[in-house]
Amino acid sequence: xxxxxxxxxxxxxxxxxxxxxxxxxxxxxxxxxxxxxxxxxxxxxxxxxxxxxxxxxxxxxxxxxxxxxxxxxxxxxxxxxxxxxxxxxxxxxxxxxxxxxxxxxxxxxxxxxxxxxxxxxxxxxxxxxxxxxxxxxxxxxxxxxxxxxxxxxxxxxxxxxxxxxxxxxxxxxxxxxxxxxxxxxxxxxxxx
Numbered sequence: 001x002x003x004x005x006x007x008x009x010x011x012x013x014x015x016x017x018x019x020x021x022x023x024x025x026x027x028x029x030x031x032x033x034x035x036x037x038x039x040x041x042x043x044x045x046x047x048x049x050x051x052x053x054x055x056x057x058x059x060x061x062x063x064x065x066x067x068x069x070x071x072x073x074x075x076x077x078x079x080x081x082x083x084x085x086x087x088x089x090x091x092x093x094x095x096x097x098x099x100x101x102x103x104x105x106x107x108x109x110x111x112x113x114x115x116x117x118x119x120x121x122x123x124x125x126x127x128x129x130x131x132x133x134x135x136x137x138x139x140x141x142x143x144x145x146x147x148x149x150x151x152x153x154x155x156x157x158x159x160x161x162x163x164x165x166x167x168x169x170x171x172x173x174x175x176x177x178x179x180x181x182x183x184x185x186x187x188x189x190x191x192x
Contacts (some may be wrong), residue, residue: 006033008120009078010041012063014051015117017077021054021062050075073111080108081169082120093171098126100176105168106144118142122165124176125149151178159185 010031012020028038038106042063045051049069055061066072084104086089093102106120107113110132119141123130132143146165149156154162166175 003012004039006031007041010038011045011075011079012044013048014063015079015113018065018067018114021064023060023062027063048075050157076111076113080111080113084108084140088136089135089139090171092131092135093121096129096172098129099123099173100125101173101179101186103165103168103175104171108141109168116145120146120168121142122146122168124154124179154178154182157182159183 010027010033013030014029014145024035024038024042027033027042028035034043042051042053046053049066049071053061053063056119061178065188081090093104096102100128101122101124103109103122103124104119106117107117119139121132121143123145127145127147130145132145136142146157146161148157159182162179166179166183
């Protein structure tokens with residue numbers, strides 16, 4: 001996988017640590033950017049509503065993610081999908097022949113992931129071709145894999161989890177109707 005650009009390196013810090021207050025000198029040290037370049041990128045990110053510059057009274061200014069802004073949230077979603085694509089994971093998942101459906105769900109399918117977030121993956125059908133380990137290394141994130149071989153096993157998944165899965169990103173095939181059916185069940189606290 002190619003090294004991220006300095007711009008993406010800087011942006012990834014704000015995505016991975018959305019509530020951290022970053023001082024200019026700390027950002028320069030982490031990214032290795034020259035001060036003039038760093039200043040340019042921070043001004044651009046502020047203009048794009050990705051970061052906020054805060055200057056508390058009698059304190060040094062700091063920068064923080066503008067995580068409540070829709071532009072930040074959308075850019076973070078695209079950034080995550082680009083990382084998955086550039087690692088080769090999306091192509092690997094799309095090339096699997098045996099599963100009926102492969103879905104990435106949870107925080108990584110949305111925008112609310114951070115540096116400790118894992119990648120949630122749902123496989124409906126045979127997962128024998130799946131090789132997540134090399135992608136864990138490339139992405140620096142663990143996978144939480146939910147495998148369901150057939151409709152009988154699907155019944156054991158809670159409707160809340162199934163609804164969360166349905167809100168994810170479909171990577172291959174189509175969403176099986178039985179997944180929708182069981183997600184629509186009334187949540188009975190684990191009882192069927």
